[in-house]
Amino acid sequence: MECILLYIDPGSGSYLVQVIIAAILGALFYFKNLWWKIKAFFFRPKKEESEGEDSVNG
């Protein structure tokens, strides 16, 4: 285990809160990605109809 220099006090709850925040953010980013994927799935056929144009929004 790495010995981290603790010359600043990270705060008793700071580590715990980061774990919670990271979990919430992780979940949010997961659903955000999922949402983009669903959107991409439904909107893809439309994009393919307009041939030659780049699909930017995905």
Added chain:
Amino acid sequence: MVNYTRHPSSFKDPAGFVFEYGGQVYRQVNQYYARQFEHLINSGLYEQLTQRGELIPHQQIDSNLTQSKEWYTTLLPEPVDYISYPYEWCFEQLRDAAQLTLGMVRTAVQHSMILKDATPFNVQFHKGKPVFIDTLSFDLYNPKQPWIAYRQFCQSFLFPLYLEHYLKTDIQKILSSYIDGIPVDFIARLLPLKSRLSLGVWLHVYLQQTANGSQKPGKAAETRFSRKKLMDLVSHLTNIIQHFPAERIYNSTWSNYYEDTILSQEYLREKENIVRQFCAATKSKTVLDLGANDGHFSKLFAGYGMQVVATDADSRCIARLYQEVKKNKITNILPLILDIANPSPAIGFQNRERAAFHERIQTGLVAALALIHHLVIGRNISLPALAEYFNNIAPELIIEFVPKEDEKVQQMLATRPDTFPDYTETAFEKYFSKYFHIAGKQTVTGTPRVLYHMKRKKAI
């Protein structure tokens, strides 16, 4: 006998310290930090950060100047002209410093390192841009550990930005009271109810407040963290900071001063001509522009190649000037918020950690244009007291005397009794002559205003 002075703010970190030796500022690296320092250099992190202008470059000197037992190596960092502190910065300056800090965490992690502290005192404005100055802030990265400096980042960057964003008022004076940043309990009570609708505020303020309160002492939290989690956290913080509105409202008492003056164009041109003559007569390479407003004259001084510190009590003026400096990549103007009647004090341990404004920022020339009527009539500072003040800070002085007949002074006197019988050109010259030679004097044509170029009689 070893002739060095350790910097009074450099006592917290066992990795090393800053000291002055033979008129130059050095940073000693202690053996304690040897492994981290070698990693910083060998991993290519140092090179990448300095090439991007994000970290101050240094020269490594293999000489134990302090003759200390803990010595590992000595660094001579590129000198920063003026040290300024977050309570002298506008919102945009603090935001840029925060972005720089988060960007450094990202880059550091790519090289298996992390920032072990995140305080705005580690960032300085150098050649018009924020730059990270604490080379010893990098630690080896352990993905299982959360970010040790997270709380510090919140307290000293995120919370001040949130406060200013939600309260829509200046918070610099609060920052000078809290050297370690604004405590979470304090901000949680200050933020308005609507801030609870923001996910960022909810997570980083209220959740953190709850977690801090609920933690049992003496028991280290079982933590499982990962690089992805850290990156999510850093991305989220970056996102919050990026999304504060870019264009803030700049209309304040002073922000349209020159535009609103009917005489403006002619008066400005005339005044410019006189100031240019005075500039030609000075050898000074540095200038402190007091009451700089939109920086019109700061830019004039900068045009002469001087290093300019442009100050104003109005944060919106400073914000506007900072954005201009940034946009036009002006490298020799440092805009700072300064209230002359109450300049930044010396703060921290023994009041020596962070020096007072005028101890830190010393220039060869001081400019006080269209200013002293505000100090004498607006703030009740007498002319003899002002003369003494300028004697303390100005080897050379370009100063404008705005007499009572002036339209602006008349406006000021309209709402208060005239208790300033001594406020005359003769008295002004008398009091200032005690300390200064008058090297030049010219009236701005078409106005009763007089510009002076003064030189201090004797060095202090």
